[in-house]
Amino acid sequence: MISHPERNQIQLEGVLHALSDPVRLRIALELAEAGGERRCGSFECAVTKSTMTHHFKVLREAGVIRQRQEATLRLTSLRRDDLDARFPGLLDRILQAAEEEAVVGA
Amino acid sequence: MISHPERNQIQLEGVLHALSDPVRLRIALELAEAGGERRCGSFECAVTKSTMTHHFKVLREAGVIRQRQEATLRLTSLRRDDLDARFPGLLDRILQAAEEEAVVGA
DNA sequence: CTCGTAGTTCGAAGTTCGTCAAACATCGTA
DNA sequence: TACGATGTTTGACGAACTTCGAACTACGAG
Numbered sequence: 001m002i003s004h005p006e007r008n009q010i011q012l013e014g015v016l017h018a019l020s021d022p023v024r025l026r027i028a029l030e031l032a033e034a035g036g037e038r039r040c041g042s043f044e045c046a047v048t049k050s051t052m053t054h055h056f057k058v059l060r061e062a063g064v065i066r067q068r069q070e071a072t073l074r075l076t077s078l079r080r081d082d083l084d085a086r087f088p089g090l091l092d093r094i095l096q097a098a099e100e101e102a103v104v105g106a
Numbered sequence: 107m108i109s110h111p112e113r114n115q116i117q118l119e120g121v122l123h124a125l126s127d128p129v130r131l132r133i134a135l136e137l138a139e140a141g142g143e144r145r146c147g148s149f150e151c152a153v154t155k156s157t158m159t160h161h162f163k164v165l166r167e168a169g170v171i172r173q174r175q176e177a178t179l180r181l182t183s184l185r186r187d188d189l190d191a192r193f194p195g196l197l198d199r200i201l202q203a204a205e206e207e208a209v210v211g212a
Numbered sequence: 213c214t215c216g217t218a219g220t221t222c223g224a225a226g227t228t229c230g231t232c233a234a235a236c237a238t239c240g241t242a
Numbered sequence: 243t244a245c246g247a248t249g250t251t252t253g254a255c256g257a258a259c260t261t262c263g264a265a266c267t268a269c270g271a272g
Binding site: 039040041049050052053057069071072073074 | 247248249250251252
């Protein structure tokens with residue numbers, strides 16, 4: 001059963017914690033680039049499948065991503081609308097910061 | 107010995123992790139309201155002094171706060187200039203989100 | 213010098229986190 | 243029906259985290 005928090009149940013601390021992990025931040029970045037849905041296995045992360053499942057769960061329960069099942073595929077997308085409504089501008093700034101950090105290579 | 111990371115050594119993940127704790131987010135909020143420096147003991151947090159010391163250390167090593175010693179007082183302030191230079195707008199959005207969340211009471 | 217204030221350091225205890233391997237569930241296809 | 247692909251669940255493990263109390267350091271005031 002895939003459960004998502006309601007928009008107004010999304011907690012700032014949960015979002016910050018979810019995005020404070022390198023693997024999960026990377027997932028969010030790739031989702032933002034993609035703009036839409038992506039398969040679980042389509043992310044470039046150096047961890048096993050079960051670890052990915054764990055990270056998706058953290059992101060989902062924090063309200064950062066949305067997931068839906070389609071046959072054997074689990075499609076993942078950013079909850080950009082809900083996040084923008086709840087915490088205006090926050091997601092964009094975090095993603096922008098992540099990109100700049102990646103570019104600078106620090 | 108109080109050690110601070112250089113501006114360009116501040117890591118996004120570290121900042122997000124530092125602010126994902128309720129006590130530390132509260133500290134950052136109170137510092138933003140104060141605008142300047144504050145004594146360690148002047149924060150309204152329901153934890154002991156040694157726990158506060160720990161949280162200050164996490165914030166300091168993440169680059170969120172600056173601390174300096176003055177006699178027996180340790181004065182703490184936000185590293186707003188460095189954070190804004192490194193991750194433009196990020197701190198403001200997080201603090202704004204924290205305030206809104208507090209107001210709504212969710 | 214002694215006392216109180218401000219804050220740190222040092223374990224200890226318990227919790228949460230990130231990771232993996234093994235086994236499992238589900239669907240489409242040969 | 244059997245197989246391969248996709249992804250989850252469970253259980254384990256060490257590492258990191260949060261918290262506390264007790265002992266400690268450093269300073270100013272009386």
